[in-house]
Amino acid sequence: MKRNNNLASLWNAHAQKQKAQKVSSSTPNQLIIHDQQVGPEIPCEEEIHETQEMEDQEARPENPSDEEIHEEQETEEGIYDVDRLPHDPGKRIPIIQYSANEQDAVRRGYIAKGPCQPRTYNFPQRQIGGKRRFPVRWFDKYDWLEYSVEKDDAFCFVCYLFADTANYVGGDAFVNSGFRKWNQPAKLDLHVGSITSTHNEALEKFTNFIRPRASIASTYIKHTTEEKVKYKARLTYSIGCLRFLLRQGLSCRGHDESDTSSNMGNFKELQKWLGEMFEDVRKVTGQNAPKNCQMTAHSIQTDIINCCAKETSKLIIEDLRDDYFSILADESSDVYQKEQLALCIRYVDKKGRVTERFLGIVHVQDTTSSTLKDAIVSLLMEHKLTLSKCRGQGYDGASNMKGEINGLKTKIMDESPSAYYIHCFAHQLQLTLVAVAKQNDDCVAFFDCVTNILNVVGISCRKHHMLREAQAQEVLEALEQGEIETGQGLNQEMGLGRPGDTRWGTHYKTISRIIAMYPTLRKVLGKISKDKSQSERIKAQNCLTVIESFDFIFMAHLLLTIFGYTDELCKALQKRDQDIINAIELVEMTKFHLQVLREDNEWETFLKDVTSFCVKHRVKVPDMDGFYVPVGRPKRYFVKVKNLHRFHVEMFLSVIDMQLQELNSRFDNISCLLFYYCSAFLFFPFVIIYFLLTGAGLMKLIQSFLFAWLL
Numbered sequence: 023m024k025r026n027n028n029l030a031s032l033w034n035a036h037a038q039k040q041k042a043q044k045v046s047s048s049t050p051n052q053l054i055i056h057d058q059q060v061g062p063e064i065p066c067e068e069e070i071h072e073t074q075e076m077e078d079q080e081a082r083p084e085n086p087s088d089e090e091i092h093e094e095q096e097t098e099e100g101i102y103d104v105d106r107l108p109h110d111p112g113k114r115i116p117i118i119q120y121s122a123n124e125q126d127a128v129r130r131g132y133i134a135k136g137p138c139q140p141r142t143y144n145f146p147q148r149q150i151g152g153k154r155r156f157p158v159r160w161f162d163k164y165d166w167l168e169y170s171v172e173k174d175d176a177f178c179f180v181c182y183l184f185a186d187t188a189n190y191v192g193g194d195a196f197v198n199s200g201f202r203k204w205n206q207p208a209k210l211d212l213h214v215g216s217i218t219s220t221h222n223e224a225l226e227k228f229t230n231f232i233r234p235r236a237s238i239a240s241t242y243i244k245h246t247t248e249e250k251v252k253y254k255a256r257l258t259y260s261i262g263c264l265r266f267l268l269r270q271g272l273s274c275r276g277h278d279e280s281d282t283s284s285n286m287g288n289f290k291e292l293q294k295w296l297g298e299m300f301e302d303v304r305k306v307t308g309q310n311a312p313k314n315c316q317m318t319a320h321s322i323q324t325d326i327i328n329c330c331a332k333e334t335s336k337l338i339i340e341d342l343r344d345d346y347f348s349i350l351a352d353e354s355s356d357v358y359q360k361e362q363l364a365l366c367i368r369y370v371d372k373k374g375r376v377t378e379r380f381l382g383i384v385h386v387q388d389t390t391s392s393t394l395k396d397a398i399v400s401l402l403m404e405h406k407l408t409l410s411k412c413r414g415q416g417y418d419g420a421s422n423m424k425g426e427i428n429g430l431k432t433k434i435m436d437e438s439p440s441a442y443y444i445h446c447f448a449h450q451l452q453l454t455l456v457a458v459a460k461q462n463d464d465c466v467a468f469f470d471c472v473t474n475i476l477n478v479v480g481i482s483c484r485k486h487h488m489l490r491e492a493q494a495q496e497v498l499e500a501l502e503q504g505e506i507e508t509g510q511g512l513n514q515e516m517g518l519g520r521p522g523d524t525r526w527g528t529h530y531k532t533i534s535r536i537i538a539m540y541p542t543l544r545k546v547l548g549k550i551s552k553d554k555s556q557s558e559r560i561k562a563q564n565c566l567t568v569i570e571s572f573d574f575i576f577m578a579h580l581l582l583t584i585f586g587y588t589d590e591l592c593k594a595l596q597k598r599d600q601d602i603i604n605a606i607e608l609v610e611m612t613k614f615h616l617q618v619l620r621e622d623n624e625w626e627t628f629l630k631d632v633t634s635f636c637v638k639h640r641v642k643v644p645d646m647d648g649f650y651v652p653v654g655r656p657k658r659y660f661v662k663v664k665n666l667h668r669f670h671v672e673m674f675l676s677v678i679d680m681q682l683q684e685l686n687s688r689f690d691n692i693s694c695l696l697f698y699y700c701s702a703f704l705f706f707p708f709v710i711i712y713f714l715l716t717g718a719g720l721m722k723l724i725q726s727f728l729f730a731w732l733l
């Protein structure tokens with residue numbers, strides 16, 4: 023499906039980004055910290071080493087004076103992934119339990135995620151001085167407040183990050199076990215306490231942490247405004263270059279990024295080019311930048327990339343506000359064949375347009391339904407979304423997750439009953455084609471033969487004489503534009519891990535090309551049949567025998583006709599602005615056409631077409647009253663029948679029936695009904711107006727309403 027392709031490319035681009043993120047621990051705040059640290063580092067390096075102790079090591083940019091340190095930092099960063107920190111406060115481990123070197127990185131990670139405030143969650147009721155649930159308005163009043171979906175408890179974000187636990191001698195619910203007394207709002211103010219309270223102390227630490235400018239340590243550092251300006255300019259250029267690369271989905275790094283390298287990778291080359299072109303850029307980058315403030319280190323690149331990702335998702339969430347949305351999920355394994363779950367949301371934006379946006383990728387250990395659901399919930403939670411606002415779900419029914427989809431579907435519907443599952447129509451159509459092509463013996467034999475032809479023609483062009491090569495190349499190119507799998511070579515292993523079940527539209531192209539290039543194809547195969555290489559020769563001869571048969575031509579024409587109808591439907595379904603009611607009508611229309619095709623006069627026309635094609639290309643047309651003799655397949659597997667019966671009933675009707683049956687079974691389910699409901703609902707106001715205007719009775723109104731719903 024076209025739209026899926028677009029999404030897939032998005033996902034791929036983001037998968038790369040995500041991989042880059044794994045070695046980093048960056049946040050937007052970190053950027054601010056750079057701002058503070060890098061600037062001052064230039065004038066007086068010695069001072070910094072002293073003051074640096076209390077600040078985070080990892081946030082520092084590359085220190086070129088000793089490469090080892092930088093490398094050490096990178097491996098340290100790689101130990102754990104800040105992106106995988108549990109967002110739910112009930113699942114977190116105390117900051118103190120992280121190693122001393124990691125604590126600040128973890129804090130920064132949590133600050134970037136922000137307090138866990140799932141405002142749209144359906145908070146459960148509990149017996150707390152009468153039936154009560156968590157009051158959402160508390161989030162507005164106390165920005166430090168967090169809610170754990172896991173435990174149904176409230177926590178303090180600031181105290182979790184910075185409070186000195188030794189101060190809570192008696193224990194504080196907001197820090198330890200969680201607070202659940204929804205009937206006692208005064209406790210929240212009590213937790214904040216006086217100006218010297220532990221919470222306020224933690225808050226001060228928090229403020230200093232996110233604004234190091236305010237910390238006493240940094241005020242000691244002297245630096246010139248000029249350096250600051252230059253630093254900002256450098257950072258801006260780095261961000262600009264990275265944004266360009268991200269938008270184009272290009273890689274940032276090169277194999278050899280040293281100064282002597284002839285190709286330093288996209289990022290550095292782009293920045294170099296920019297410097298060569300513009301005086302302003304040259305003045306502050308490359309040779310003219312201090313060696314410890316180049317703004318090109320890998321860690322800085324990943325930081326900036328992360329910031330871009332965060333800013334982008336922030337905008338998406340702002341656009342969505344607290345509104346309803348649907349989720350679209352698909353598995354996408356990365357180059358290491360690791361299962362990843364890519365999640366997109368679909369919603370109506372502020373301007374009333376239906377929008378689909380990529381939200382992120384989560385790594386999943388396995389593809390069981392509960393793991394998938396947890397992954398989806400946690401990813402949504404990171405963006406302060408919950409399933410309670412989910413009004414639809416869509417998955418790729420042909421994927422590796424196929425078996426688990428039903429489980430996942432039910433699990434999500436348990437939580438949000440209105441999250442209807444709707445299978446993509448274009449996808450479903452593809453599946454009908456797959457079913458037909460794989461279940462019908464004649465179709466399987468036909469496609470096997472097509473694959474063989476492609477292989478024979480494909481191999482010859484690598485090995486043989488120039489003349490034939492050119493001719494074969496022409497055929498091959500024409501055939502391969504349809505991109506049918508050839509079943510040979512490494513290409514299939516790499517590019518097509520799974521058989522292209524979802525790309526069956528391309529088979530239509532292949533068949534139509536075979537028919538269009540039939541004489542050339544025969545000529546090329548004929549030449550290969552006289553070849554010196556024995557294996558080639560035999561294969562080509564076998565292929566030639568098959569394609570010169572009436573069976574092959576008959577089947578090619580039949581599939582071309584059937585796939586022709588479905589191809590039209592497929593194209594119509596893939597249109598971005600396709601109306602769902604219209605789509606259902608199109609499906610019905612395709613069914614109707616196929617039904618018509620079954621009729622006798624259609625069969626006669628079809629047979630006439632095939633016969634005239636055979637006559638034109640001098641292929642022997644069997645006598646319809648004679649007995650059937652199979653070509654290229656053993657006789658003993660066929661019941662002795664007349665040609666007319668074989669071609670009309672066993673091939674023509676059975677393939678059409680199978681396609682019809684598949685269409686009926688796959689498109690006649692709850693999703694169709696749901697769409698009828700929707701349409702009935704849409705037109706309901708007009709129905710009322712009609713009845714009011716015509717003065718029809720109330721009973722009639724109700725009757726018609728019921729009728730629309732039962733449709």
Ligand SMILES: [Zn+2]
Pocket residue numbers: 166178179180181182196213214221224
């Ligand atoms: Zn607190």
